[in-house]
Amino acid sequence: MAIERTFCIIKPDAVEKKTTGAILAKIEAAGFTIRALKYVHMSRETAEGFYAIHKARPFFGELCEFMTRSPVVIAVLEKESAVAAWRTLMGATDPAKAEPDTIRKLFGASVGENATHGSDSLENAKIEIAYFFAGSKVAPSA
Ligand code: ATP
Numbered sequence: 001m002a003i004e005r006t007f008c009i010i011k012p013d014a015v016e017k018k019t020t021g022a023i024l025a026k027i028e029a030a031g032f033t034i035r036a037l038k039y040v041h042m043s044r045e046t047a048e049g050f051y052a053i054h055k056a057r058p059f060f061g062e063l064c065e066f067m068t069r070s071p072v073v074i075a076v077l078e079k080e081s082a083v084a085a086w087r088t089l090m091g092a093t094d095p096a097k098a099e100p101d102t103i104r105k106l107f108g109a110s111v112g113e114n115a116t117h118g119s120d121s122l123e124n125a126k127i128e129i130a131y132f133f134a135g136s137k138v139a140p141s142a
């Protein structure tokens, strides 16, 4: 096991509902350290680039529309095995299928509007962090 960094997005639905603070509190209570944090309103181009892997999926247009409709909060989270730990804390993609007390169960509305994003591998975490925090100083480990 190793200390890792993963990438988190608090999606438009959760920011609109003013649950950003509650979600960040759960993240910190679960032992993550927030190493970078930013409030951004994604352009269509940025969203399409970020979700390029899903380009062929039938929900791609809907997903990019959703992710650009209002601002999101993006963060770099650090913890031992952070990639897996963050996905466990988020819960299943569909909030209806998520475990009790997970973020998507507590704050997600539907499979599309599911409150948060988490990287699915360490390799993708590095790519996603660089995509959104390129050129900015992400705090070094203490
Ligand atoms: P994320 O990548 O956001 O952390 P995930 O890895 O659990 O979520 P993916 O399969 O990567 O799920 O899907 C990316 C996102 O696309 C989902 O979080 C959700 O917002 C949206 N999505 C996935 N499946 C559907 C669907 N059937 N209908 C509408 N939107 C969907």
Ligand code: MG
Pocket (backbone or CB within 6 Å): 118, 120
């Ligand atoms: Mg995914």
